Amino acid sequence: MWNLEKELMLPSPLVSINLPLTIEKNIHLYIKREDLIHPWVSGNKWRKLKYNLDFALQNNMQTVITFGGAFSNHLYATAGACALLGIKSIGIIRGEIDHQNPTLKFCLEKKMTLIPVSRSAYREKEASKEIQDIIQKYSDAMVIPEGGTNQLALKGAGEIWDELNHQLAIKPDYVTLSAGTGGTTAGLLSYNNYPTQIISFSALKSDHLEEDILSLTSHKNREKLTMVTDYHFGGYGKWTEELIQFIRDFETISGIPLDHVYNGKAVFGLLKMIEDDYFPQGTTIVHMHTGGLQGLAGLEYMRNKI
Numbered sequence: 001m002w003n004l005e006k007e008l009m010l011p012s013p014l015v016s017i018n019l020p021l022t023i024e025k026n027i028h029l030y031i032k033r034e035d036l037i038h039p040w041v042s043g044n045k046w047r048k049l050k051y052n053l054d055f056a057l058q059n060n061m062q063t064v065i066t067f068g069g070a071f072s073n074h075l076y077a078t079a080g081a082c083a084l085l086g087i088k089s090i091g092i093i094r095g096e097i098d099h100q101n102p103t104l105k106f107c108l109e110k111k112m113t114l115i116p117v118s119r120s121a122y123r124e125k126e127a128s129k130e131i132q133d134i135i136q137k138y139s140d141a142m143v144i145p146e147g148g149t150n151q152l153a154l155k156g157a158g159e160i161w162d163e164l165n166h167q168l169a170i171k172p173d174y175v176t177l178s179a180g181t182g183g184t185t186a187g188l189l190s191y192n193n194y195p196t197q198i199i200s201f202s203a204l205k206s207d208h209l210e211e212d213i214l215s216l217t218s219h220k221n222r223e224k225l226t227m228v229t230d231y232h233f234g235g236y237g238k239w240t241e242e243l244i245q246f247i248r249d250f251e252t253i254s255g256i257p258l259d260h261v262y263n264g265k266a267v268f269g270l271l272k273m274i275e276d277d278y279f280p281q282g283t284t285i286v287h288m289h290t291g292g293l294q295g296l297a298g299l300e301y302m303r304n305k306i
């Protein structure tokens, strides 16, 4: 089924990053450029959608229904992937549809049907009558949860280990990444057969994200997970001028763009931890760049609106 796979940059490149800070602290830092996998279906979106879309195709499901907010990377990637595969896509959106919003514009260009629902219905998802009524209209549809997180997504994320294994002669001491629903972290944790520790930076204020991750993995490898909750910059989708400046500076010095919702926050936190000597000298760290760069157009759009 994966004609699409020929178009993807896999394995995603692993690049070594030398910053004055990493040199001073003798830290071997790598970034796995999952953001380069595909312009539309990048980063963890590819990993999480791969087996979901495979399931839809194998079972002759002609439609995919999923959920997202106005700037959702998941909606963007689902619209892109379904267009490439010839599957109909439906995006259930929280709140109104702003036709100038670059993410939603892209989804519409890729022929995703966008259906706005009330915020209360969106919160309840499949349990709400409003959403049930929509889903029932499409008897041949596969429903993929918000953020694409389910066991099929975990399996896709788990494949990153095979790539890393071939790309790096030694096992990294740490893999770091950003978490929203926690599905990508859960996939890496669940399929981690190495002593590597995983540090997951929460992109939002949550007192249950760690528990959500552990319940997805049935508590497998729980001793290999550290959650860091100090770098959400005010909450999901929030940003500060300090964060935006950091993202600009990081791109100037490393050549790597970061998004402001996930990777900017996580890399900010990671460099702060390096600066604070959290890691012993000689530590090898791989940060997973989970993509999300389409969101930068949304940031620009929002900043111009303010």
Ligand SMILES: Cc1ncc(COP(=O)(O)O)c(C=O)c1O
Pocket: 043, 044, 073, 074, 147, 149, 178, 179, 180, 181, 182, 183, 184, 185, 259, 262, 263, 290, 291, 292, 293
């Ligand atoms: C770019 C990006 N990075 C990280 C995440 C967080 O992934 P997860 O929801 O699997 O924790 C998301 C959301 O899915 C995302 O879009």
